[in-house]
Amino acid sequence: MKVSIVGASGYGGGELLRLLLQHPHVEVHQCTSERNAGKPVTRLHPNLRKQTKMNFARIAELEEVDCIFVALPHTEAMKRFHQFSVRADRIVDLSADFRLKDPETYKHWYGTDHLLPERLPEFVYGNVELHREEMKTAKYISGAGCNATATILGLWPLFKSGLADSAYPVVAEAKCGSSEGGNRASEASHHPERSGCVRSYKPTGHRHAAEMAQELGTPVHFSATSIEMVRGILVTAHLFVKEGVAEKDIWKTYRQVYGDEPFIRIIKEKQGIYRYPEPKLLSGTNYCDIGFEMDGNRLVVMSAIDNLMKGAAGQAVHAMNVMCGFEETAGLGFAGLHPI
Amino acid sequence: MKVSIVGASGYGGGELLRLLLQHPHVEVHQCTSERNAGKPVTRLHPNLRKQTKMNFARIAELEEVDCIFVALPHTEAMKRFHQFSVRADRIVDLSADFRLKDPETYKHWYGTDHLLPERLPEFVYGNVELHREEMKTAKYISGAGCNATATILGLWPLFKSGLADSAYPVVAEAKCGSSEGGNRASEASHHPERSGCVRSYKPTGHRHAAEMAQELGTPVHFSATSIEMVRGILVTAHLFVKEGVAEKDIWKTYRQVYGDEPFIRIIKEKQGIYRYPEPKLLSGTNYCDIGFEMDGNRLVVMSAIDNLMKGAAGQAVHAMNVMCGFEETAGLGFAGLHPI
Amino acid sequence: MAECPVCGYEFDLPPNTEEGEIISCEDCGSELEVTGKDSVQEAPAEEEDWGE
Incomplete structure (x- = not known):
């Protein structure tokens, strides 16, 4: 299965890349970063040296894939939703844009009108333990805070x-x-x-x-x-x-x-x-x-x-595994270090 | 392939256990700790909770396996060598007991006579990059400091x-x-x-x-x-x-x-x-x-x-992979975390 | 075959590279400027000051 990461220069995007590069059922097609386009991804993610020779692409160069992970600053996913939905059936968004079901609540907490309120019901909130059944048939997942x-x-x-x-x-x-x-x-x-x-x-x-x-x-x-x-x-x-x-x-x-x-x-x-x-x-x-x-x-x-794993990238990969019918622990088997 | 870890309660033994539990070609048969015999290994290695239900055994209860990893305090592997060599064809010792080829040098640095000088030539020093060829035919490996x-x-x-x-x-x-x-x-x-x-x-x-x-x-x-x-x-x-x-x-x-x-x-x-x-x-x-x-x-x-990985447990698993003909990166694919 | 001036790594220039284009050496990662069919020179990369 082919996936791409939009906004892959941040900590969340980098953690997604680390997991997806070693995921048994997934191939990372593109990683985008407007600011770092053309640079090697290892410039921002030094732990991935010798793991990948990929360079950052631009969002404009996005090609069609099976699933797009979006790790952009808040409101960007909302603004660019159409650019992603035409290039992938499935989207996992790590930002807060589609977390809150009620557009009024969103406006109260994020100080701006929600741009795509009609899309909110299509996004399943990212905690797999609470929303596993809905995820099995979902196309869009919103990563939880x-x-x-x-x-x-x-x-x-x-x-x-x-x-x-x-x-x-x-x-x-x-x-x-x-x-x-x-x-x-x-x-x-x-x-x-x-x-x-x-x-x-x-x-x-x-x-x-x-x-x-x-x-x-x-x-x-x-x-x-x-x-x-x-x-x-x-x-x-x-x-x-x-x-x-x-x-x-x-x-x-x-x-x-x-x-x-x-x-x-x-x-x-x-x-x-x-x-x-x-x-x-x-x-x-x-x-x-x-x-x-x-x-x-x-x-x-x-x-x-770990806020970058269960709190962001790990949860996103877990949700993708459920959404795509992979075994839930695929790519998420790391046991953690002790002492650390 | 069946392996056991002797002296599995320490940090080196625990790191070995973490790696071997997820190693594609290996099954961990026993983990020994005299002081903690009968207790769950997760008591000493909390990162392994939900990964294993093994309890610590005693050295006296050791059964025959293909390879024994020894992570005991210095001089113990020397003293108990026979107990291990009768139970496994291959031994990887993490201590300093068999690192120095010259018994006199050993005595100078460790203040005690070497008990098995005749065994020293059979141990290959643990840096795979320097001793890969010898390891391919070796039975005993001595982990490097x-x-x-x-x-x-x-x-x-x-x-x-x-x-x-x-x-x-x-x-x-x-x-x-x-x-x-x-x-x-x-x-x-x-x-x-x-x-x-x-x-x-x-x-x-x-x-x-x-x-x-x-x-x-x-x-x-x-x-x-x-x-x-x-x-x-x-x-x-x-x-x-x-x-x-x-x-x-x-x-x-x-x-x-x-x-x-x-x-x-x-x-x-x-x-x-x-x-x-x-x-x-x-x-x-x-x-x-x-x-x-x-x-x-x-x-x-x-x-x-990482002193516990390339400096101890990781190097030991890498040497075992070479000694047993597995692909060298088996069980050692973790890319590291950033930020950390 | 071009040779990286910094680390001596020898490599083939990707087919469609043009003169003046900036590529990075596969081995040492230095930024190189293509100066001919099989020749490169170190691109003037300002060394970012860490302020350490």
């Missing part, structure tokens, strides 16, 4: 089963890495300023909260703090469960909802160094690790992912 | 071709990560003490110098400084080349000696962020990246590896 993915996957079974008491507020706090900001340098990402930070960069008003509300059916009070980390997210969520719910019920719910999911692991152990989810162990893998602890009927849920 | 591997691979073509001027001293300085010390905690590895260190832990007298002299045929004045890094080594070597040698000759020598080596990359670029070898990009890969710069007939050579 990284913070949203970590929060949604941690909490979804509790809301789906009705254990969570939505009369109480749900608070979720993400500890994030610097790669979330992409590869454009800024004052704030200047090493002497960023190194060693514990920076409350979004105490409130983070856009991903909109996706959490959409997928969980309840508002989530979300805050993000960036820490000394490049890849990785650890979300710590605080909520209440209904009267009489015991720890065993929580285990049962996660087992029922996630039982044989290939990329979810429940991590709640009494020994060893890593007893709860640890993001650094997940670097390069498509895992979401989930742990929890109870305190009366208060529940704390911890979920960890 | 990590600092030695990085230094040897960087300098070997210059000595093999005679470009290096051995009338002048060769200085090599390694910047090392904390995983080199293994998973046993100590005062010096206590996070508040180790974090942020630039620690001159071996200015002189590092044991690996003995291997460098053995393989390069010339003494190397080696120093090691541990820095803020878990995996990775960057060696900066300082030497002189003979009169009249130009940059083009250096390129040609590396091309002639390493031309189609699957795991060597020459990194010397004028643009991009990573113009010379960068160890963090190699985490989890089996690459050795080599770069150089000339200053008159003074030459600076930079070589980077």
Whole structure:
């Protein structure tokens, strides 16, 4: 199967390229980057040296393929949708353009009118664990936000089963890495300023909260703090469960909802160094690790992912595998490194 | 093919297990750890959760297999050699026990008599790039030291071709990560003490110098400084080349000696962020990246590896692939992560 | 066969390359300017300052 990556110079596009170059059922046809057209892809993605001799193409040179991955800055996929839909039956978009089903919600959070509201129902939200059946017949997938993915996957079974008491507020706090900001340098990402930070960069008003509300059916009070980390997210969520719910019920719910999911692991152990989810162990893998602890009927849920993998490129490849009928773990078998 | 890992609780053993569990031609039969016998391997190697349900066995319970990887503390492989040689035709030992061909040199550097000097000629030193032909018919491989591997691979073509001027001293300085010390905690590895260190832990007298002299045929004045890094080594070597040698000759020598080596990359670029070898990009890969710069007939050579991969487990699997006639890159295809 | 002036790598110029065109050496990646049928010279690439 032939695929191309549009906007392949960024961290998300580069991670997609790394996965797709070694994917058993896929051949990467073109990678585009307007700014870097004609340059070798390894100039931006040095880990791919000796893996590929491809050069960046321009969007105008796009040829027909079976699936196009779009990793452009926000609103670009919306503006150029037609250029992609005529060249591939299937599209996986990593941006936020087609995540929110309601155009009004989109306008509220992204400050601009949605250009193709009629297309929104055709896009399936990117968490495979929540939308597998729809993806099997879908043509278009919208990759979910990284913070949203970590929060949604941690909490979804509790809301789906009705254990969570939505009369109480749900608070979720993400500890994030610097790669979330992409590869454009800024004052704030200047090493002497960023190194060693514990920076409350979004105490409130983070856009991903909109996706959490959409997928969980309840508002989530979300805050993000960036820490000394490049890849990785650890979300710590605080909520209440209904009267009489015991720890065993929580285990049962996660087992029922996630039982044989290939990329979810429940991590709640009494020994060893890593007893709860640890993001650094997940670097390069498509895992979401989930742990929890109870305190009366208060529940704390911890979920960890690699924001560039389960939070972006890995999730996109997983969704493509489902959409195209490949085995779900194709190209996503990396186990992660320890120590790291 | 069936393999077992003896001493599988350490970082080297764990990395071997990660690679061998996903190796196309190999099945892991047993993993031993006296201290952790009966416990799940994922207790020590959390990245392998959901990859394996194996428990640690004891050496006494070892069954016959095709190849045994030994990752025990120094002198243990020597003492227990017979227990392994009766259970497998092929042995790959990661320790220093069988690296040095000369028992006297061994005694000088390791302060104890070698117990099986008569076995030394049967072990092939672990750098595949230097010893591929011997490995094709060998039964026993001795993994090379990590600092030695990085230094040897960087300098070997210059000595093999005679470009290096051995009338002048060769200085090599390694910047090392904390995983080199293994998973046993100590005062010096206590996070508040180790974090942020630039620690001159071996200015002189590092044991690996003995291997460098053995393989390069010339003494190397080696120093090691541990820095803020878990995996990775960057060696900066300082030497002189003979009169009249130009940059083009250096390129040609590396091309002639390493031309189609699957795991060597020459990194010397004028643009991009990573113009010379960068160890963090190699985490989890089996690459050795080599770069150089000339200053008159003074030459600076930079070589980077992942000490747990090309410096230990990756090299061991590469040597096994050669010894058993598998394609050399089997199980070693991971491209590395960026950003990381 | 053209030879890269930087690393001495010998290679065939792709068939339709014209004079003045910039190509990069397959081995060392240097940017080369095509100056004739089988001849190239190092293209004047400004070395980006890292500001380190």
